[in-house]
Amino acid sequence: MIKVRKFGMYLFLIIVSFISVFPLYWMICASTNKSAEVISGRLVPGTYFMENLKALLASQNVGRALGNSFKYAIILTLLSLVISSLAGYGFEIYHDKAKDMVMNIILLAMMVPFVATMIPLFQMFSKAGWLNSTMGFILPTISTPFLIMMFRQSARSFPHDIMEAARIDGLSEIRIFFQMFIPTMRSTYAAAMTITFMNAWNSYLWPKVIMTDSNSQTMPMVVANLTQGYVTDYGMLMLAVLICTLPTAIVFFCLQNAFAEGITGAVK
Amino acid sequence: MSKPSKKMTLNKKHNLTGWVFLAPGALLIFFMSFVPMGKALLLSFKTGVGAAMKSCGIMNYTRMFQDAVFVQSIKNTFFYLIIQVPLMLIFALILASILNNRQLRFKGLFRTMIFLPCATSLVAYAVIFRSLFANNGIINLLLVNLGILDQPYSFLTNTWSARIVIIIALLWRWTGYNMVFYLAGLQNIEYSVYEAAKIDGASAVQSFFKITVPLLKPTILLTAIMSTNGTLQLFDESVNLTDGGPANASITMSHYIYNMSFKYVPNFGYAAAMSFLILVLVAILAFLQMKVGDKRD
Structure with a gap:
């Protein structure tokens, strides 16, 4: 009886794992095969990779889109980590009634759906001349309630003794933050970094709104463009999907635990 | 002194x-x-374009309930919400409690594989599912070869199948994500509680309902609120998987608002009014869920 149950459990997990992995495996196979072979159901990697790549580069400016995506995502992640962690640290270490109240108001912003701010943001940004710019991409999400809350929680475990000792040594408050807090909270920063980078790389609605010029398009936008035609070249399309997925997949495999901590980070 | x-x-x-x-x-x-x-909010009481905008009272708000496409998009969004979110959370809970079993082997491998869909961007997985369920896609090929279908079924151009494909895609992408929350929550439950229950003769199903679910209640509440919030804002899947089709049968509220602002002749006032409805819905649903979650049983 117990053996049967155990077997059932493993079978269930294997089926779920298969379903989880199969679409990605299929994508990799398709990106290396001819479109006709993909349609005929070929499920092993092929040798058509270079031809697909040539076709893709001829149809879309992938290099530029990749460059844009990396530029936007990296700048956003760096700024976001500094500004959000500094705010979270400020809220926790120097907390008083007024600051706690401000924090509660900030948390309300979590409930604001992006579509409700999208149109005025678009109007403000086009007036300021920030369409098609890095500034336009990053500004709305540099500071997020989620990250501030996450760093506020982690600042709670920052030992008070260290701070007092540093103050006696004559370190200024800002240097305590940069020289003591950041190095101690390395794992929180890793978690915040993975989640922010992934969100920035994957974002689609906002870039679709403000990146009106094809020179500023991001990688997900290029993938979406490829589906517009009537006849789909599956080999080329899946290669674009693969290229778009690779950076986040690498982050995922290298920093899986940090990523898991990142999404659950502010919960504890 | x-x-x-x-x-x-x-x-x-x-x-x-x-x-x-x-x-x-x-x-x-x-x-x-x-x-x-x-x-x-101010914009939602105006109509017109650019500098020629003028006040129009609550016209935008009354208009949206007579707008067949918007009403359809509300129905679609709630259909996704009511079917997909509970299914996903239940799957995620079951998977997490299986993976929490100490005797299980290859735990890390299973976790990584089930969590893996989260590594794909929303556009990328929407395009993958669009290709899998296309007329000449592998799902149709499989069903025809197995003799289940005589000829390929056009999943993405039939009303109900298009909606169901969106739900399947959402389940694929987000179940592992929620599972990670539950796994983190389960770490805080002493494993000896489960061992004690087992010695007392509790079955796996009993300990699931009597230990796991009650103790994970705060986490379940959190994931329910997050998923509700996310579902009310669905955009990428509607755009890239079905393009809202066929004939707006699978369009989401955010997708329609986007079209109304940037695809058709822009009507920012009307779009802003519709986006405010989403804001109100998010607030009401989060409030209700917190009320339900607070009840002691």
């Missing part, structure tokens, strides 16, 4: 330092979230 006053000034100084530290982050949220929200 001088000591306390010195401490006062130090406290004041620290208090000020705190404000300086949190100011950039707080101001950004104020100007990027609350200010646009206020502007959207």
Whole structure:
């Protein structure tokens, strides 16, 4: 009886794992095969990779889109980590009634759906001349309630003794933050970094709104463009999907635990 | 006498330092979230384009309930919400409690594989599912070869199948994500509780309902609120998987608002009014869920 149950459990997990992995495996196979072979159901990697790549580069400016995506995502992640962690640290270490109240108001912003701010943001940004710019991409999400809350929680475990000792040594408050807090909270920063980078790389609605010029398009936008035609070249399309997925997949495999901590980070 | 006053000034100084530290982050949220929200509210009472906008009272709000496409998009969004979110959370809970079993082997491998869909961007997985379920896609090929279908079924151009494909895609992408929350929550439950229950003769199903579910209640509540919030804002899947079709049968509210603002002749006032309805819905549903979650049983 117990053996049967155990077997059932493993079978269930294997089926779920298969379903989880199969679409990605299929994508990799398709990106290396001819479109006709993909349609005929070929499920092993092929040798058509270079031809697909040539076709893709001829149809879309992938290099530029990749460059844009990396530029936007990296700048956003760096700024976001500094500004959000500094705010979270400020809220926790120097907390008083007024600051706690401000924090509660900030948390309300979590409930604001992006579509409700999208149109005025678009109007403000086009007036300021920030369409098609890095500034336009990053500004709305540099500071997020989620990250501030996450760093506020982690600042709670920052030992008070260290701070007092540093103050006696004559370190200024800002240097305590940069020289003591950041190095101690390395794992929180890793978690915040993975989640922010992934969100920035994957974002689609906002870039679709403000990146009106094809020179500023991001990688997900290029993938979406490829589906517009009537006849789909599956080999080329899946290669674009693969290229778009690779950076986040690498982050995922290298920093899986940090990523898991990142999404659950502010919960504890 | 001088000591306390010195401490006062130090406290004041620290208090000020705190404000300086949190100011950039707080101001950004104020100007990027609350200010646009206020502007959207004002905009929702106006009609017209650009400088020619004029006040129109609550016309935008009455109009949206007579707008067949918008009503359809509300129905679709709620269909996704009511079917997909509970299914996903139940799957995620079951998977997490299986993976929490100490005797299980290859735990890390299973976890990584089930979590893997989260590594794909929303556009990328929507395009993958669009290809899998295409007329000449592998799902149709499989069903025809197995003899289940005589000829390929057009999943993405039939009303119900298009909606169901979106739900399947959402389940694929987000179940592992929620599972990770439950796994993190389960770490806080002493494993000996499960062992004690087992010795007392409790079955796996009993300990699932009597231990796991009650103790994970705060986490379940959190994931329910997050998923509700996410589902009400669905956009990428509707655009890239079905393009809202066939004939707006699978379009989501955000997708329609986007079309109304940037695809068709822009009507920012009307779009802002519709986006405010989403805001209200998010707030009401989160409030209801918290009320339900607070009840003691």
